[in-house]
Amino acid sequence: MTDVPPTPAPTAGAPHDEEPQCSAKGCRAAAVWALRWNNPKIHTPERRKIWLACDAHREHLSAFLDRRGFLRDVVPLSELDEPA
Numbered sequence: 001m002t003d004v005p006p007t008p009a010p011t012a013g014a015p016h017d018e019e020p021q022c023s024a025k026g027c028r029a030a031a032v033w034a035l036r037w038n039n040p041k042i043h044t045p046e047r048r049k050i051w052l053a054c055d056a057h058r059e060h061l062s063a064f065l066d067r068r069g070f071l072r073d074v075v076p077l078s079e080l081d082e083p084a
Contacts (some may be wrong), residue, residue: 020077022054029054034080035061037070048072050080059075 020031032054037048053061058074065071 022057023046023051024053024057027054027057029056032077033058033074034077035065035074036072037065037074038072039068039070 021027022029022031022081022083023035033053035051035053035054037051038049040046043049051061051065052073061072062074081083
């Protein structure tokens with residue numbers, strides 16, 4: 001895969017009946033993972049941004065964030081409402 005950043009998670013502003021989708025560019029698969037991250041140069045330490053991932057893109061998106069030192073943790077989407 002190329003080093004292309006994902007598209008933003010389409011859950012923000014999405015109707016409640018829509019299933020959350022993977023954040024990988026062009027992927028329309030159902031998200032099952034939440035990748036919590038922050039950029040320490042611009043975000044406070046407690047701030048968490050979230051990308052969503054399907055099983056197929058979890059590793060790729062995690063590696064993309066980890067190479068930059070941004071990845072904080074990966075949790076199942078069902079646990080997203082729990083504190084980091």
